[in-house]
Amino acid sequence: xxxxxxxxxxxxxxxxxxxxxxxxxxxxxxxxxxxxxxxxxxxxxxxxxxxxxxxxxxxxxxxxxxxxxxxxxxxxxxxxxxxxxxxxxxxxxxxxxxxxxxxxxxxxxxxxxxxxxxxxxxxxxxxxxxxxxxxxxxxxxxxxxxxxxxxxxxxxxxxxxxxxxxxxxxxxxxxxxxxxxxxxxxxxxxxxxxxxxxxxxxxxxxxxxxxxxxxxxxxxxxxxxxxxxxxxxxxxxxxxxxxxxxxxxxxxxxxxxxxxxxxxxxxxxxxxxxxxxxxxxxxxxxxxxxxxxxxxxxxxxxxxxxxxxxxxxxxxxxxxxxxxxxxxxxxxxxxxxxxxxxxxxxxxxxxxxxxxxxxxxxxxxxxxxxxxxxxxxxxxxxxxxxxxxxxxxxxxxxxxxxxxxxxxxxxxxxxxxxxxxxxxxxxxx
Amino acid sequence: xxxxxxxxxxxxxxxxxxxxxxxxxxxxxxxxxxxxxxxxxxxxxxxxxxxxxxxxxxxxxxxxxxxxxxxxxxxxxxxxxxxxxxxxxxxxxxxxxxxxxxxxxxxxxxxxxxxxxxxxxxxxxxxxxxxxxxxxxxxxxxxxxxxxxxxxxxxxxxxxxxxxxxxxxxxxxxxxxxxxxxxxxxxxxxxxxxxxxxxxxxxxxxxxxxxxxxxxxxxxxxxxxxxxxxxxxxxxxxxxxxxxxxxxxxxxxxxxxxxxxxxxxxxxxxxxxxxxxxxxxxxxxxxxxxxxxxxxxxxxxxxxxxxxxxxxxxxxxxxxxxxxxxxxxxxxxxxxxxxxxxxxxxxxxxxxxxxxxxxxxxxxxxxxxxxxxxxxxxxxxxxxxxxxxxxxxxxxxxxxxxxxxxxxxxxxxxxxxxxxxxxxxxxxxxxxxxxxxxxxxxxxxxxxxxxxxxxxxxxxxxxxxxxxxxxxxxxxxxxxxxxxxxxxxxxxxxxxxxxxxxxxxxxxxxxxxxxxxxxxxxxxxxxxxxxxxxxxxx
Numbered sequence: 001x002x003x004x005x006x007x008x009x010x011x012x013x014x015x016x017x018x019x020x021x022x023x024x025x026x027x028x029x030x031x032x033x034x035x036x037x038x039x040x041x042x043x044x045x046x047x048x049x050x051x052x053x054x055x056x057x058x059x060x061x062x063x064x065x066x067x068x069x070x071x072x073x074x075x076x077x078x079x080x081x082x083x084x085x086x087x088x089x090x091x092x093x094x095x096x097x098x099x100x101x102x103x104x105x106x107x108x109x110x111x112x113x114x115x116x117x118x119x120x121x122x123x124x125x126x127x128x129x130x131x132x133x134x135x136x137x138x139x140x141x142x143x144x145x146x147x148x149x150x151x152x153x154x155x156x157x158x159x160x161x162x163x164x165x166x167x168x169x170x171x172x173x174x175x176x177x178x179x180x181x182x183x184x185x186x187x188x189x190x191x192x193x194x195x196x197x198x199x200x201x202x203x204x205x206x207x208x209x210x211x212x213x214x215x216x217x218x219x220x221x222x223x224x225x226x227x228x229x230x231x232x233x234x235x236x237x238x239x240x241x242x243x244x245x246x247x248x249x250x251x252x253x254x255x256x257x258x259x260x261x262x263x264x265x266x267x268x269x270x271x272x273x274x275x276x277x278x279x280x281x282x283x284x285x286x287x288x289x290x291x292x293x294x295x296x297x298x299x300x301x302x303x304x305x306x307x308x309x310x311x312x313x314x315x316x317x318x319x320x321x322x323x324x325x326x327x328x329x330x331x332x333x334x335x336x337x338x339x340x341x342x343x344x345x346x347x348x349x350x351x352x353x354x355x356x357x358x359x360x361x362x363x364x365x366x367x368x369x370x371x372x373x374x375x376x377x378x379x380x381x382x383x384x385x386x387x388x389x390x391x392x393x394x395x396x397x398x399x400x401x402x403x404x405x406x407x408x409x410x411x412x413x414x415x416x417x418x419x420x421x422x423x424x425x426x427x428x429x
Numbered sequence: 430x431x432x433x434x435x436x437x438x439x440x441x442x443x444x445x446x447x448x449x450x451x452x453x454x455x456x457x458x459x460x461x462x463x464x465x466x467x468x469x470x471x472x473x474x475x476x477x478x479x480x481x482x483x484x485x486x487x488x489x490x491x492x493x494x495x496x497x498x499x500x501x502x503x504x505x506x507x508x509x510x511x512x513x514x515x516x517x518x519x520x521x522x523x524x525x526x527x528x529x530x531x532x533x534x535x536x537x538x539x540x541x542x543x544x545x546x547x548x549x550x551x552x553x554x555x556x557x558x559x560x561x562x563x564x565x566x567x568x569x570x571x572x573x574x575x576x577x578x579x580x581x582x583x584x585x586x587x588x589x590x591x592x593x594x595x596x597x598x599x600x601x602x603x604x605x606x607x608x609x610x611x612x613x614x615x616x617x618x619x620x621x622x623x624x625x626x627x628x629x630x631x632x633x634x635x636x637x638x639x640x641x642x643x644x645x646x647x648x649x650x651x652x653x654x655x656x657x658x659x660x661x662x663x664x665x666x667x668x669x670x671x672x673x674x675x676x677x678x679x680x681x682x683x684x685x686x687x688x689x690x691x692x693x694x695x696x697x698x699x700x701x702x703x704x705x706x707x708x709x710x711x712x713x714x715x716x717x718x719x720x721x722x723x724x725x726x727x728x729x730x731x732x733x734x735x736x737x738x739x740x741x742x743x744x745x746x747x748x749x750x751x752x753x754x755x756x757x758x759x760x761x762x763x764x765x766x767x768x769x770x771x772x773x774x775x776x777x778x779x780x781x782x783x784x785x786x787x788x789x790x791x792x793x794x795x796x797x798x799x800x801x802x803x804x805x806x807x808x809x810x811x812x813x814x815x816x817x818x819x820x821x822x823x824x825x826x827x828x829x830x831x832x833x834x835x836x837x838x839x840x841x842x843x844x845x846x847x848x849x850x851x852x853x854x855x856x857x858x859x860x861x862x863x864x865x866x867x868x869x870x871x872x873x874x875x876x877x878x879x880x881x882x883x884x885x886x887x888x889x890x891x892x893x894x895x896x897x898x899x900x901x902x903x904x905x906x907x908x909x910x911x912x913x914x915x916x917x918x919x920x921x922x923x924x925x926x927x928x929x930x931x932x933x934x935x936x937x938x939x940x941x942x943x944x945x946x947x948x949x950x951x952x953x954x955x956x957x958x959x960x961x962x963x964x965x966x967x
Contacts (some may be wrong), residue, residue, distance in 0.1 A: 222562060227581050286542050289552045293537055296526040303524055304538040305509050428714040428757045 016415075018203075021358045022406050030124045031382030035389040043261035048198055048264050050377040055272045057350045058369045060322035062279055065364035066288075066313035068295030071351045074118045076137035077237065078323025079343035080144045085324070086186065086331055087339075089147070090176060091164055097193070100332065103186070107324035114140070116318030119313030123177060126298075130361070130413075137347055148172045148339060160409070176337040186281035187335035193266035199248045206244035213237055235404035268329060275322065276366045278335040282318075283373040284324045291315055295362070352376060352405045355412040362416070379404060433500070434459050434639040435480075437607050440494035442475055442486070448665045449475050453494070457639040462630060464642045464650040464671075466683055467660035468948075469739040469911055473643055476660070477610055479797055481511045481518065498607070501757045515607035517600030523592050527585040532560070532567040534584055535599045535766060538822025541566070542654045544594070570598040573636075574629050590622030598631065601638075610641045615649060616740070627653045643740055647676040647949040661685050666935065684913065700921060705729040705873060705905050706750075711758035713742070713749030720745035721929030727873075727907060732899050732935075734920030735909040738948055742929040743909050744785055747875040753790065762873070776809045782795045782870030785878035785909070787855075791862045794851030798843055799832035801861050804867040816819055835864040839894065855889025863894065872897070877909040892919055913944060 008032040016023065032038070057075065064072040085107035089099045118136055152158055153170030160169030164176050179185020181192050213234060220228045251258035282288045290311045293301040302308050327346065333338055354364060356379075357372020380401055387397025437455040443450070444510025446822050457463045469471050478486050479496065481636060482573040495502050498514060505511040525534050525624065541563050542548075542556035567580040576594050578587070592745060593614060600609055615623040630653060634640050642652055650657055651671060659666040659682040666682050668706060700704045706727045720742040727733050748801040749756035752772035760767045776782070793801055803823075806812040813824045813831070830845040839860045841851060849852035850861055859879060876895060880888040896919050898904045910916050916923050917937040925932045927950035936942055 227579070236732055248870075281557075282555075285545075285548070285555045285557055286540055289533070289540055289558055290538075292529070293526060296528045298528050300524050300537070303508070305512075305539050426714045426716060428712045428755050 004406055006358070017360055020356055020411055021371075021375065023357050024379055026097070028375065028378045028382055031379075031386045035385035037389070038382070038385050039255045043378075044198060044258065045262040046168040046381045047374070048201075049262060049333070049375055051373055052265055052272070053267045053330050054350070054353065054377065055330050055370060055373050056284060057346060058274070058353045058373050059275050059279065059321060059366065060319050060326050061350055061354050062364045062366065062369060063282075063291065063315050063322075064319045065354075065359065066107065066283065066295050067291040067312055068298065068362070069312060070133075070313060070361045072133050073130065073137055073321050074122075074133035074346040074350060075319060075323035075326075075350060075414070076343055077114045077118060077140045078111045078320040079327040079346045080105045080140060081114055081208075081320070082327030082331070083144075083323040083337060083343060084110055084147075084327060086178070087164070087172065087338060089186060090160075090178060090337070091162065093184065095179060095186050096189055097182055099186055100189045100328070103323055103328050107328055108227070108321050111321040111324035112124060112317050113279040115317035116313060119316035120315060120321065123309045124253070134347070141344065144343075145340065167234055171338050174339055176339055176394055178331065178335050179338055180335070186332050189332045190271075190329060191333060192201075192269050194266040196266055197259070199251045199258050201251075201264045201266075203245055203248035206241045206248060210238060210241040210245070211241075213241065225334075248339070260309075265333075269335075271329065272277075279366055287311075287314070319322035348405055348409065352408045355408050360416055430889050434455070434461075434498065435641075436477075436495075436497040437476070437501075438495040438497065440476070440479060440492055440496065441763055442479060442492040442651050442717045444489055447662060447718070450479075450492070452658075453665050455665065455668070457641060459639055460634050461656065462642055462654045463641045464644065464654035464657040465660065466645060466647075466650060466657060466679065468913075469682060470662075471683075472662040472663040473660055474612075477641075477643070479502050479656065480505075480507045480516065480610070483508060484593060498811075499869050504536070512603065513796035515605045516610070517601075517603060517606050517608070518610045519593070519596045519600060519894070521613045521616060523596055525584050525595060529596050530581050530583055531571070531578070531587075531598075532564050532580045535567045535570060535597055536563045536578075537599070539603070541955075543964070560952055566602060567598065568898055570602040574632075586620075590618050590625065592876055593622070593626060596630070597633075601633065604636060608641065610643070613645070614642075615644065615646060620857070623649070631955045645949050647679055647946065648894050650679070651676050659683050661750065664904065676946060676949075678940045680711075680949060681940070681942035682945075684941040684945040684948075700731050701729045703729045705731075706762060707761045708746075708750070709759040709761075711746065711749055711756060711760065713745040713754050713756040715742075715745040715754040718742050718745040718748075720926075721928070722748055723758075723931055725924060725931065727905060728907055730773045730899070730903050731922075732906045732908065732920045732955055734923040734947070735914050735926060736909065736911075736913055736923050736944075737926035737932070739911060739947075741927050743926040745929070746879055746926070747782060747877050747907065747909055749783075769784070776805065778868060779870070779872040779875045781866035781869050782873070783859075783879060785867050785881065787858055787862060787881075788851075789865050792850045793856060797847045798836070798841070798850055798853070798861055799828050801845035802832050802835055802864045802868055803828045805865055810869055810908060812868070833867065835868070839864055840890070854887075856883040856890065859883060859887070859891055861896075863891070867898075871904070873905045873907075875907050875909070878911065879908065880912065880915060890913065895919060 008392055057079075060075055060078065061072055064070070082103070085103040088106060089095070089103050118133070121132055122129045149171040151298075152172055153165065158169065160167060164172055166173050178187045180187045182187045200357055217229055217234055247258075250256070253309050283291070290301070290306050292310050293304070293306055294311045298308050300310075323346075327343065331342065334342075353376035354369055354373045355372065356376045357368035357370070359365070359368035359372065381405070383397035383401035384394040385397065387400060388394045390396075433456045435457040438455050440450060440453045442450040442453075450904075453472070453476060455476070459963045465473055465476070475486075477953065479492050484507070487506055491504075497503065498516075503514065504839050505514070526537070531539070539937045541559045543559050544551070545557050547553070548555040548557070564580050571580060571594075573576065574594055574597060576591070576598070578591055584592060585604060587595070597609075600606060614626055614630075618626060627649060630640060630642065640653055642650070654671050656670055657674065657679060658668040659679060661683065666685065669679075697882055702885065706725075708723055708725040711720055711723045711725075717740055723742075723746055725746070735743045735746060745754065748754045749758070750760055752769050752775055756768070756769045760769065762778055762780065765778070767778065788794060793804065795803075802815050805840065807823060808816060813827045814821045815824045829846060835841070836843065836846060840855075841857050841864065843857060850858060853861065863876075863879075879891050879895070892915060895906055895908065899906055908916065908920065913923075920937055922934050923937060925944070926936060927948065933947050935947065
């Protein structure tokens, strides 16, 4: 029986499954080796602000994967909902925390409605959800442009003098300044609430994770889930946490370059942690179990009496609403709304980040999302540097990273199909 | 053992005027194991579909007669109603989620939950799972089956026998389970797993659960059941106490004699002693029809029948030789070895194939009859082609001439050779398939299920046609069919396939009991389990 617990896979298979992650780690390390110009301080400043900006969006992809819908490129629609909310807030010059809460509320309503209809579409395009989500994103972009370029100004009367509106009085400008929070705007509305130095955050996170590991270990033991515990993984993860904490303490004591890293926003961090906790908790409810049942076998779930269609719609709605909030967090950090471009790449980049973390079209976890966000953004920062030092042109590195984004998605989808075919291949005996 | 838990009273069912069940009276008592046996299409699954209120019954006008549980008349509209009334089914193919633990599978959609802060506001679906109680319940169900495996391990890596037990555990975990239906439960199990299962079935019956045991393995039925009911062609042939009967009698009842078999054969036909095709240790990976090592020799000029129950592998033989499914083994045709991966060469060597999958493999439904007839010959035999420089064009005039001849010879009823094959009736489609096989000028013909889905009149025509081909042109024919009667009407000998192997060869006028016993694989127990093939997990 013991062998059933841990069926060990060959090293080759492990490498193949994690090929994308491995390529990214190698690439980032290679970047550090060839480019001497990147300072540790710059790298971590860039990285941490990118992580806080993007994690929420990447995390919003997990539930649809677990519910068997695959990678939800449709979060673009959520992002658009978020931008609609931000535009309304900006138009009426709402700002600060109250303005942000208003944005969250409006975005949730719009996104829930859109998510409902996308969910219905996914049920009609069963088995082709991913391509459907990609195309419905483009379609929604058309509606979005119609709304922002034509309806505003022609159907809804707006004053041409408003800073958001184009000078001819029809449509919203290409870029809209969100106004710093100190002047009553939305820019940094979350960040500016409370900030702490990077190393402090690092120490807190490391110790927090360590505490979580230990609590979970003893909790499992006490509640009779002893079989879930594995000593080896506890030791490995615990050591990693301690090492991280050690690095933070070392930096604080020696006042190394890490102290130069930009401060990190606490509230954004708490929101991201909150979403992680939410994702864990919801998977422990009846609804979460239904997500998993439907995700693993729609047929068996249907036969067992689970309302498959409804469950899938709920999963899509949750994902869309979370993406809308994620986009709001993203935009308040950027400070400007790139009205017609800010959302277009969100789907691709978030999906790529999740895949880089080791997820696939049928499995995803919080670890995949967070780890993927870190690695993916590290690659993003390093690409221009590599281009600069190898070819003397930063732009080559930028081309390369676009190539990497699509390459990652391509490889992941290819591996998925390959694995599915391998399972269904007919053989003699 | 006295009270009738479940009763069918005079139950009939027809699909669009086609009667599939007539006047069935059947009952199961508390704690009884009642075996149900019959050939494919005898009506076993229709009977179970009625019991479970499957949509296929309700959407086709329901059924006649009464079904009673505990003396009360019931009529389920969906399988869930049946489930709540205490009826469970152990499926032949497992309804398990491989990525779930045993507990999660047992408790699927019946999870035990505890309320939390959020669920009080937003509804029951957000209640937290109580894995501890769920595990305990699963443990209890597994213990009832004497199954030692841990309840929290994944189903994915389990041996097949354990999966079957998980299915059973799921059914008995449902509170108030009264009747449990086992549909061919041992079909996928090894010998020792099957023994365990039968023991478990007996234990469940001892707890007072009524059990309907559908199986074609006569020896199992004789060992495990209390009573047996035999169905044939939608009619109840007999219900007998096991102690009053034996395997031979049940087998004879199951086969019966449907129609008087008229064997009219002209004296002129001759079967030579020359072996035309010899098959050695053929394995075919056809899903649902696995062939696991067949040896067969076919003489020139013979008509050989291949019979057996569905799913035993009879259809896999022709498909394996023709290369439509992956296969392994040695096939010699006229002394030359065939490459089983190369259907093109096999067809070119003079072997024709009329597939059982008429609409899928057999015909191009949206193409004309004439193209269907000429298609393979054009692809393989380079017939009906005109050469013009580097290009080759199809010779429309020649195709038309040939198609018209075939339509006349085989009496294909159609409007014109340009009519789409999909628009024809089943019998005429089959004739087009035969015409296409004949166009390749084969010397050897595989015909699979030639009369499936064809009305009686057309059946006779097809069989006569095969006989004519054999008599007049000396064509060697291997005919695979689920209908024993038609095999017995034209074949020289009938090979019975069971569990992917040749169970035995019978002459067409062997007794019903011989056929029944052989098809059930419960003939004389001889070297039943070759240990190489069967890996025991328990």
